Amino acid sequence: xxxxxYITTAIPYVxxxxxxxxxxxxxxxxxxxxxxxxxxxxxRFQVGTDEHGNKIAAKAAEAGIDPKTYTDQMYGNxxxxxxxxxxxxxxxxxxxxxxxxxxxxxxWQKLQPYIYKGTYEGWYCVGHEAxxxxxxxxxxxxxxxxxxxxxxxVSEENYYLKTSAFSDKIREAIEKGRMQIVPEFRKKEFLxxxxxxxxxxxxxxxxKNLSWGVPVPNDPDQVMYVWLDALAxxxxxxxxxxxxxxxxxxxxxxxxxxxxxxxxxxxIWPAMLLGLEVSLPKKLLVHGHVNVGxxxxxKSIGNVVDPNDVIDQYGLDAFRxxxxxHIPTLDDGDFTWEKFENAYxxxxxxxxxxxxxxxxxxxxxxxxxxIGDAPQAEHDMKPYRDAMNSLNFNVALDEVWTTVRxxxxxxxxxxxxxxxxxxxxxxxxxxxxxEVLAQAVGAxxxxxxxxxPFMPNAARKIQATFETGVIAADTAILFPKVxxxxxxxxxxxxxxxx
RNA sequence: GGCAGCGUAGCUCAGUUGGUUAGAGCGCAAGACUCAUAAGCUUGAGGUCACAGGUUCAAUUCCUGUCGCUGCUACCA
Numbered sequence: 001x002x003x004x005x006y007i008t009t010a011i012p013y014v015x016x017x018x019x020x021x022x023x024x025x026x027x028x029x030x031x032x033x034x035x036x037x038x039x040x041x042x043x044r045f046q047v048g049t050d051e052h053g054n055k056i057a058a059k060a061a062e063a064g065i066d067p068k069t070y071t072d073q074m075y076g077n078x079x080x081x082x083x084x085x086x087x088x089x090x091x092x093x094x095x096x097x098x099x100x101x102x103x104x105x106x107x108w109q110k111l112q113p114y115i116y117k118g119t120y121e122g123w124y125c126v127g128h129e130a131x132x133x134x135x136x137x138x139x140x141x142x143x144x145x146x147x148x149x150x151x152x153x154v155s156e157e158n159y160y161l162k163t164s165a166f167s168d169k170i171r172e173a174i175e176k177g178r179m180q181i182v183p184e185f186r187k188k189e190f191l192x193x194x195x196x197x198x199x200x201x202x203x204x205x206x207x208k209n210l211s212w213g214v215p216v217p218n219d220p221d222q223v224m225y226v227w228l229d230a231l232a233x234x235x236x237x238x239x240x241x242x243x244x245x246x247x248x249x250x251x252x253x254x255x256x257x258x259x260x261x262x263x264x265x266x267x268i269w270p271a272m273l274l275g276l277e278v279s280l281p282k283k284l285l286v287h288g289h290v291n292v293g294x295x296x297x298x299k300s301i302g303n304v305v306d307p308n309d310v311i312d313q314y315g316l317d318a319f320r321x322x323x324x325x326h327i328p329t330l331d332d333g334d335f336t337w338e339k340f341e342n343a344y345x346x347x348x349x350x351x352x353x354x355x356x357x358x359x360x361x362x363x364x365x366x367x368x369x370x371i372g373d374a375p376q377a378e379h380d381m382k383p384y385r386d387a388m389n390s391l392n393f394n395v396a397l398d399e400v401w402t403t404v405r406x407x408x409x410x411x412x413x414x415x416x417x418x419x420x421x422x423x424x425x426x427x428x429x430x431x432x433x434x435e436v437l438a439q440a441v442g443a444x445x446x447x448x449x450x451x452x453p454f455m456p457n458a459a460r461k462i463q464a465t466f467e468t469g470v471i472a473a474d475t476a477i478l479f480p481k482v483x484x485x486x487x488x489x490x491x492x493x494x495x496x497x498x
Numbered sequence: 499g500g501c502a503g504c505g506u507a508g509c510u511c512a513g514u515u516g517g518u519u520a521g522a523g524c525g526c527a528a529g530a531c532u533c534a535u536a537a538g539c540u541u542g543a544g545g546u547c548a549c550a551g552g553u554u555c556a557a558u559u560c561c562u563g564u565c566g567c568u569g570c571u572a573c574c575a
Contacts, residue, residue, distance in 0.1 A: 193501095193570075262570095288569095339510095345535095346524080351538085353534095354534055355537090356534095357535060358534035358535090358537080360534090361533060361534055362534080366533085408539070409538090409539070409540095411534095412539040477534095479535080480535065481536095
C-alpha cells in the first residue's frame with residue numbers, strides 16, 4: 001500500500017564548513033521523509049558531497065596532499081552535520097565515488113546528440129588560472145586584486161550542452177506543474193528568467209585549467225565542469241544507469257534546494273534529464289535563506305550562526321522546532337539567539353513540556369499512574385495535513401500548537417484538580433476524573449503523533465510516557481528552561497537603585 | 499531599467515470569491531486559579547488596514563496613480 005518515494009538534498013561543495021543553509025536542507029528533507037514514513041511509505045533520502053573542482057585541488061595542493069585524500073578528510077564534516085540534525089538519510093553520494101564517476105561518463109555519452117564543441121570567452125586571470133564574471137571584473141576595475149594584474153580576454157574551447165533545445169519542454173513542464181516549483185513566486189521568477197529560452201551551458205574545461213574532475217570520455221584534453229557532474233548525483237546515487245532499482249524511486253517526489261541554486265535545478269537539470277529521456281522530478285522545494293537579526297549571515301560581518309552550537313546548547317528537537325516553525329519553509333527567515341531562546345522556553349517549555357508534565361502529574365497523583373479509558377480524541381487534522389502536503393511545515397506546526405493550547409484550555413475548563421477534591425462526597429467524581437484525564441492523555445498522544453516528523457525525541461518521549469496505559473516512572477521533564485541569552489525570571493530580583 | 503510582490507495593533511504576521519463591532523501569536527496591563535517546568539487560563543488597552551483618487555448600495559479586499567520597502571533579473575561593453 002505504501003508508495004516508493006524519493007527526496008533529495010543539494011550536495012554542498014566540500015571545501016568549507018557546513019552552515020545553516022545545509023542544515024536547513026537536511027532538516028526539511030528529513031521532516032518530509034519522516035512524515036511519509038509515518039504514513040506508511042518507503043522513502044529513499046539522498047544526501048552527499050560535491051568534491052570536484054579547482055578550489056578543492058588548490059586546497060589540497062596547499063596542504064600538500066592529493067585532492068582525493070583532501071576530500072576524504074573533508075566530507076565527514078557534512079556527514080556529521082546530517083547526523084546531528086537527525087537526518088535519516090538512506091543514500092550518501094560523493095561525486096568522487098567510482099560508480100558516480102562512471103555513471104556521469106555514461107551520461108555524457110548518452111547526451112552526445114546534445115553536446116557540441118564551442119568557444120568560451122571571458123575574463124581570465126593568469127594568477128588564478130580561472131575565469132571571472134563581468135560583474136567581478138567591473139567591481140575590481142578590471143584588475144585582479146589578488147595578483148595586481150589586469151584580467152585578460154581569453155577564449156578557450158570547451159563542450160556545451162544544448163539546453164536551449166529543451167526550452168519549450170522545460171517551460172511547459174513548469175507551467176503545467178509536471179515539474180512543480182514551490183513556492184509559486186519562485187516559479188514565476190524562473191519562468192520570467194527563461195522567457196527567451198534557456199541558454200546553452202558550458203559543461204567542460206580544458207584539462208590544463210581544470211585538473212580535478214571527471215574526464216570527458218574520448219577527449220583527454222577536457223574535464224567535466226561542475227554542474228553536469230554534480231546534478232547527475234540525484235540519479236546516479238540510486239543506481240542510474242546500470243542498477244535497475246533506480247527506476248523504482250525516480251522521479252524524485254521532492255528535491256530540496258536553496259533559492260540560490262534554483263536556476264541550475266530548474267534549467268540545466270531538466271535539460272539533462274530530457275536529453276537522457278528520464279522523467280523530470282515532480283517537485284522542487286525552494287527554501288530561503290536565514291538571516292540573523294535581519295542581516296545576511298556572512299563571515300566578514302562575523303554573525304554566522306553554527307547549527308552545531310544551537311544543537312549543543314538546546315538539543316536536537318529545539319533546533320528542529322525553531323528552524324521548521326519560525327523560519328518559514330518557503331521564504332527567508334530570521335534567527336536571533338533571543339528569539340530562539342524565547343521560543344524554546346515559552347513554546348517548548350511552557351506550552352508543551354509543562355502540559356505533558358501536568359497531565360502526567362495528575363494521573364500519577366490522583367490515579368496512581370493508571371490511565372483510564374476515553375473515547376479517542378480526534379481533532380480536525382485536515383489543516384495540519386494540508387500544510388504538510390503543501391510543504392508549509394511552519395504552518396503545520398502552528399496547527400499543532402493550536403491543539404496544545406486548546407488542551408491547556410480544556411484542562412482549565414474542566415479543572416481536574418477540583419473534581420479530585422469532590423471524590424469523597426460525590427460518587428460519580430471518580431469516573432468523571434478518570435475520563436477527563438484519559439481524554440487529556442489521548443489528546444497528548446495525538447500531539448505526539450503530529451510531532452513525529454519534527455521532534456523525534458519529544459514525540460517518542462510523549463508516547464513512552466503514556467502509551468502503556470500507566471505513566472512511566474521516568475520523570476525527566478521535557479524542555480527544561482534554559483537562560484543563556486535572556487534574563488532568568490526566576491533569579492532573585494536585584495534591587496533597582498537609581 | 500524590466501518582472502514579481504509587499505506596506506494591516508509596539509513587534510512578527512493571518513485575512514479565503516468585496517458585506518454587520520478588522521484577527522492571531524509575542525510584548526504590555528489587570529484578574530481569578532493552583533494539577534504543572536516562577537508553568538497554564540481569562541479579560542483589557544492598542545489599528546483613519548501606506549497615501550490620494552476611482553468603480554460599487556458597500557473596499558483592508560477590485561482599478562489607477564503617488565510614496566516607501568523586498569525579491570529575482572538586466573544594463574551601464
